[in-house]
Amino acid sequence: MNDDLIICRCEEITCGEIRSAIWRGAATLTGLKRRTRAGMGLCQGRTCGTLISRILSRELGRPVSSFEPDTSRPPVVPVPIRVLRGDHE
Numbered sequence: 001m002n003d004d005l006i007i008c009r010c011e012e013i014t015c016g017e018i019r020s021a022i023w024r025g026a027a028t029l030t031g032l033k034r035r036t037r038a039g040m041g042l043c044q045g046r047t048c049g050t051l052i053s054r055i056l057s058r059e060l061g062r063p064v065s066s067f068e069p070d071t072s073r074p075p076v077v078p079v080p081i082r083v084l085r086g087d088h089e
Helices: 015-023 029-036 049-060 081-085
Strands: 007-009
Touching: 007 015, 007 049, 015 049, 029 049, 029 081
Parallel strands: none
Antiparallel strands: none
């Protein structure tokens, strides 16, 4: 896979950046996320997660199924100010 290929479109992370993070010690999906921000954009890895898992698998020589699934966050939604104030009406 070409190192210049963008894997995470939300954060504009390339294959080369992901591979570099793996070579520097990232051995989990969470580790890659922390080092590169891949999977932390608006889609929360729903677009790039499979590709990231495959790159990690290939670079470490382990099956994709051996990695813990990454935790995703729900999309950001507006919160009414009354909720923050503690109003329950």
